[in-house]
Amino acid sequence: MQFKSIEDFVSQQLELLNLERDAEIAESRKLQETFSAKQLQEKGVCILNLVVQGLRSGLYGRTIVTFGSKMVGKELPSSNMSSGDIVGIFSNSSSSQLEKDQICSGIVSCVKSSTIEIALDSECENIDLNDNECYKLLQLANNVTYRRLKMGLNSLKNYQGPAATLMNTLFGEQQFSSANVSLPPILLGHDNDLVWFNKNLDRSQKEAVEFALKQREIAVVHGPPGTGKTTTVVEIILQTVKAGNRVLACAPSNVAVDNILEKLVSNSSVKAIRLGHPTRMQEAVQNRSLDAVLSNSEARSIVNDVRRDLDAQLKQIPKSKKRGPIFNEIKNLRKELRERETKAVKEVLSHANVILTTLTSATQDGPLKHLLPDHFDYVVIDECSQATESACWLALTRAPRVLLAGDHFQLPPTIISPEAARRGLGLTLMERIIQRREDGKSCVRMLTTQYRMHRDIMQWASDQLYHGKLEAHPSVASHLLMELPGVEDNEDTGIPLLLLDTAGCDFHESATSEEGSKANSGEAALVFLHVQRLVESGLPARDIAIVTPYNLQVELLRQMLSGKYPQLEIRSVDGFQGREKEAIILSLVRSNSTGQVGFVADVRRLNVACTRARRHLCLVTDSSTTSRATSGLVEYMEQHGEVRSAHQYLQEMDNVVVPEIGSRITGEAAKPRKVVAPSTITIDSNQTKQEKEEIAAKVKAMLTEWAASAECDASSIKEFPSTLTAYERLIVHQWAEEHGYQHRSVGENHKRRIQIYKSAVTIPQQAGEEIQPPDNEQSHAISFDASASVKNDADESLPKLVEKMELKESDVSSSKKKKNKKQNSASGLENQKVPTKDKHLKHVVPPLAVSEANDNSVKCDDCQKQVPKQNLALHRLRCTGAGPTEQAVKPKQKPAIKPLPSMISTDGKTKDLNRNEKDIDDVLSEFRKLDNVCNYSTCKTGISLMGQLCLFCQRRFCLSHHLPEIHGCGDAIRRQARSVTLKQGFVAPGSLPVKPKVIDTTKRAHLQRKLEKKLEDMSTQRAGKKEEKKKK
Template identity: 40%
Template sequence: LDQFVGKQLALLELERNEEVEQNTKLQEKYSVRELQNKGLCIAKLVLDCAHTGLYGRTICKFRSCQHGAPLPSHGFSNGDIVGIVVASDASREVVCSGVVSSVAQGNITLAFDESRATFDGDDGRIFNLVKLANDITYRRLKRTLEKLRKCREVRYNDLVEILFGTSSPTEVPILHPQQPLEFYNTSLDESQKEAVAFSLKQKELAVIHGPPGTGKTTTLVEVVLQCAKRGSKVLVCSPSNVAVDNLVERLSSTSLKVVRLGHPARLLPGIARHSLDAILARSDDFGIIGDIRKEIDSLMAAKSKSKDKSYQLYGKLGELRKELKDRERKAIGRILSNADVVLSTLTTASDDGPLKNLSESHFEVAVIDECSQALEVACWMALLRAPKCILAGDHHQLPPTIVSEAAAKGGLEVTLMERTLQRHGEAVVRMLVTQYRMHQLIMQWSSDRFYDGRLVADASVSTHLLRDLPGVEDNEDTSLPLLLIDTAGCDMVELDTPDDESKGNEGEADLVAVHVERLISSGVSASDIAVISPYNLQVELIRLRLSSRHPGLEVRSVDGFQGREKEAVVMSFVRSNDTGTVGFLAEDRRINVAVTRARRHLAVVCDSATMSRHDFLKSLVDYISEEGEVRSAREYSADLELCSSTLRPSSIRLKEAKKSASKSKKKPCQESTQKSQDVAKLKQPAKQKSGGAHYLKKPEGGANVQSPWEALVRNFADSADKQRSLPASMTAFERRTVHELAEKLGLIHISEGDGTERHIVLKKRTGQPPKSDLPSCSKEEKGSGKGASDGASGGTEACHSKAKATNTDKSKEDEPTVNGLTAPPPCFKTEETKNQPQRKKKQSEVKPTAARDGNANEEENFDELIAKVMVSDRTCGFERCNEKLHTALAGIGGPCPFCKRGFCFKHALPEVHGCGEEARTQARIAWHRSKGGTVAPSHVKPEKRAQVQKALDKRLAQMAESRKRQTKK
């Protein structure tokens, strides 16, 4: 025990020093404005009001110096230690420090100890609030360890010896063998009932292991009710306020007397009435306590206005504060003694909190929820107050946050729950195995990776999907439990931020925004969707794109979403780089938390090439690829064109761009247009087969990766077959690939049929040589002049086709790329056009290609090639059509916005020349954005409607009268 305490004290000191050092560096390195952008400072505040609070503390409320203005975005929350700095002080010296007690949109409230009660802030001065290292928590943890040294002399040494392995846990009979245990909650499953019974039987120690969605909180509520039924006083603690509030909310509906420790401003509105302050305000003692507080406030106000600083005034204040403390201590002691259950955070359960008004032997049972998220030292604050403890949590979820890497490696990150399970194993633990949250497929990966495959999805959730929700459409998005949107090979790299900054990926942020919009347009409520990312910068990027349009949508970090759940969860993994660096995504437990937040739909946006460098992340990508659906980011290109990708937080800092020598060696068609912020410029067809990461991964060295269609075309070129028809199910993009490769291999390629029956027919020319003998347009041959002097028409036409496809566009950035190579337009001339009769060319036009002389000037050949391209650019791009184009129809700006080619009037429609699929996709997007073209009905007041109806009836009567046949006289 002494060794443990000594080691923990040393590790805490490391953690404390690291926290102070980081805080000091930030204060010195950045200006007030930069600190405010980082959320570590709130500038230009004035004191709004001050009064006396619990234990005689001074409560000060600060607001913006511009009256009525909201506070800027910041990272302050309840319990943070804050320093007060005079804004005019260039040295930024902290004049006093306090604790944040509440935060509102327009103000922030701090609590100061009585030693700081003389803080004189109502003189109109402007202040800055800066976040400081939390010294209070450190002092409490240190005192707890010192108290643990003396634990051998107190009555709870049995529990201490069991937790440190010097003795084994024991059981006690809870009921007569013939009398079954009666549960308050009759809907508990078998594993939950077993965990409750086990917790009651154990004399000193029990552990309830609750994987995600298994009803751990429900089980704990039943345990607390059963303990209270047997007359035990119960202390319930957790490291987070959210977990404590959830338990208070559940227990408040029972007949138990529940008291929640902590400031009322930190609590959920529905449970504030159970707070100690609220109960104290309803007690008989509050009248006298309130009078004393008012008298203190009046003396403080008089002191600030008067120049008299006599000792008599200070003496009077001291006497009033002493009386206030005595009366509050007695009143609080009575309230806590009468309570059946007291709930608080672990740090509030320290000896300098409200529990100091109770005896050390008051509680019989201490329950610690989310034990795996707390430092072991913090758990001992509660454990030293009871002879029996029940630990609940999941050590496969997020661990406690530790700043110092040295302290973490030294053992500070090892939690009490982990150490207990390692020491005692199954003898002290019961696991909940039925989960009530996730679809079977969402659950299974986590179950296999972390819980030995023991989790079972309840029948009520095992097959539920978004489409089962009321008002939600049944479509390709709402019928999927698992979706992987793969950005590999799509140039959606992460932002190049400094190493000490958070990471972001604007391309993924745009994809997330598009997918969320599609879910909402399908009828899913924004409040049922959560967007989660491990990085705070990515959270900000996504909020900029979505929060203003959908206020009910939650966008949070993984750490801020533990314990929560949503019907649909969209995850952005951010990391996309050539080195395969995944950062703290390598923390397996963080990924487990993120995946298990979803109930009906989980969408993961990531770069599979980067994720696959890490075995654990690769297992997730592989699982979704097998059990769910994989879509390339290119399938969202049409939506991304309409999505703004330039929104950035004002505080973002990027590294200076460095030129890479390797980039200069790439072919022009392989060069990236920009980073992920320019992904909206991708012109790839939206409809593409979801083939997964294996063909989207960008190959090393720019090597081409064959698709199945490329392999099929090459196989036909090598075979003895003279003709082959390809299936009509090919997409427009696949047809492009086949046309390009067939042209390169010197094959005849013709599109036949109409509509859904349109397909490609490949033919060989008479006496065609093997493809290995055909000239190529490779980089090396271009550089050496090979192939240009070859008289084979196949090589000439292949080069011609590539040049034509390259030069029709004004910018290479607008061309789609696959595996680093530029895809050609969907419609271009085939070699069959050579056999058609040509019109006589004018003198100004280029002469037909003849057999070139081996010693021809290379520069003249290039000029001739350019001239041919210019001629072809003024010709209709549809195959076997030689119609000349007018200026308004040619090239970019022509009739087709998808392939950027010019066509004659006959072939101008996208459906005619092969871009029909892209046109239909664009039309669907426009239809969804216009809400189906409907117009919201106008609401007319009843009296106005009656007037209109009366006028209409009158007009109809007149028209009917005029149609009556007049009688002849």
């Protein structure tokens, strides 16, 4: 977008800013009027249940109030509040969120995990905040930023300052000037080459530095994730200072400014000053803050004396009854403090050669007002792509040359108004320069070598956004988690990319209101399990971060994980830009039948989320709910990473306690739902008869091929992995029975697997296998696990998994593990179990003596079929519908379930019915009868008219047995009660002593006088009665 003139730009930007301001006010008002305080907290714009933890004075005498949770040590809920935001302070008991009902307002000074500091407005400094009351903070429309932006735009009209040529160039009134041919001699060495402060810069970084130093007006450094953009910017600043120039370094956020300063302070030749409150800064750079430098200046003793007197007066406010004199003294002290600090600030800033600040603080109403208009020679704006152009102009007018650094393919500035966004308010200065057809790209240099990510993590972003130009430095190109000290080499730490697909698991998203933030409890449970696996593998929790687009999901994950792993970081995508971790787990949350993904569809947001990972990226999402961007990412991870279905984790998820998301849940997850294990989930109904026949045909074809191969001999055992579905296990058992092979199930829970072998092989019993001791001629008697039901099918069939694994093996042939597998296969190591994740049939050859196959068989009494003796028990179980009682394994029951009435004989024993003789209509009829009887095992009360459904076991009971503690769900309701208590942060009313209510001092004095008068009247009455008695 190009503008006809500077006046055209100013008028358009002011109009768009007004639209944005109106939208911000309207949204704020709508939130305040339509949502409760609890809902506002879930949306990230309100924090409840706060108490005053401290009062102190800040720069220029401003009062700083520290708020914390009323529960000592508890972390504050996730919110959108950050330094510089305007907030209103309300009484926690007030039901109103309107600005007219607020106690006072202020600006967020610092946000920590358990506290938030507010700098009170000047008109609110005499407000008495009682430390015995609870308060709530509500984010308000930011009028300060709007006022500063408007003032900065108006100053561009008729501008005649040091940046006049730069301004004309940026608005197209003149072309970019040609670069200088050579660098200043002071920067060159004996060989006329640039002397580098950082000798480890790569080729693209050095080219960018030399290019920026030669440019006459503007240089743009495009730095994709991990390419060392800030390192390059710091080198340019150091070289500029060495040439005798003074630099103003800015960024849209405090974190970005601190990153520059942290790298600058290592060089002693730089006199750097950081504007802003020290508590907003990282601890490593707080000593370079203006406050810290002032405290070490010559005027510090006088200023500190005044500040001590001011703090002492502030502490007296809650204790004193006569506060008028105190407020007058505070007013005088503040005036004296401002005068002395102004003089000291002017002296400190004039001696600095680098001043760092946020863009919105680089205005004439801040500390920079003490400097001359032409004080700076060079302006640096880092993360320029995250700031609106109007914000950039607050700093651009202060110097004739500028360096812009950023990545316009990462998160853009946040724009609330759709109309303002459509008309170009979100278009950044960096984008506008690059889009100039004539000479825009001539002032841009892109960094191409990244030092953060494994090449597989990097490649998707490189191909999608950076035209495939990114290269991974050899030091990081193939690094994995398992290479870190103390980390095991396993299936989780040995892969850079992992996709946990929740498709078909019914893990729908949920929201607390129609427009509220969203969460996904199923994905949260998966994230919990993966974090647990990584930590158990030896990876410290501090090296893991969970990133998700929604605040409600952040809050849910923090409730589940922060207590167990305090060093684990859980943040939104917007809050994690510019950061990195060894392992990133990305939960996309969205899962619905309509395929809506919201702002997750923004490829720039996905770019930021994925490129935070160094060695391991785990994506948790529903592959059936995708946009163009997310589907491309899912396809890439399917081709280059490992894919696991959430079905593989369902049994482990049954032990994960997921807190309730909210009281007003809407969407497809609104109904109460429990994460269920494979033994209780039914997915087979989604498959058609034709699909089942295709699965059975493929499994049987593979088994037949194996039986005809040279691998199948009298000594071989074929073992299937635990990933087989119940239906596929049934096909394997049937095939083995039909072809005269022995078959058994070994292992427990999610590690359960099937083995088939020739009948004469002698195998010792393994832990967890369900077999009976051999009887004379029978080698093994087999009993089925209750979880191996035909109904308990999984979403991912065996043939589909084989196809995916084979595709992965062909695409990722360079993997170390797979090379080892190929070597093992080629060397003919037939006496070892070859571990592989890519093959479904594992070859196991135990070193045991074997004999020829036994062809003994018997005839079934029911169906007259010839079956092997060893499989007779299994055949009877399938043929008659009930196996021998000595082979039955009693499952754990909760609660007891009644058998069908038709299955009970007259003597009270269960009949052994043949399935072929039982009509399906009769079975359904029996179940309908059960629906009208209490499900408690010993109760026969009818519940057709009056009954109660248990939300935990989903069964109906009579009024005598409907309480969970009575019919067997006591543990479930206690677990729910604990989670509710932890989420709400307080115990139910009446269970603890009530804290006495604090009464206002004026009202207390009135009540005291009233009490004294009443006591005096009563005393007078008693005295009068005594005199009357004496007279009598």
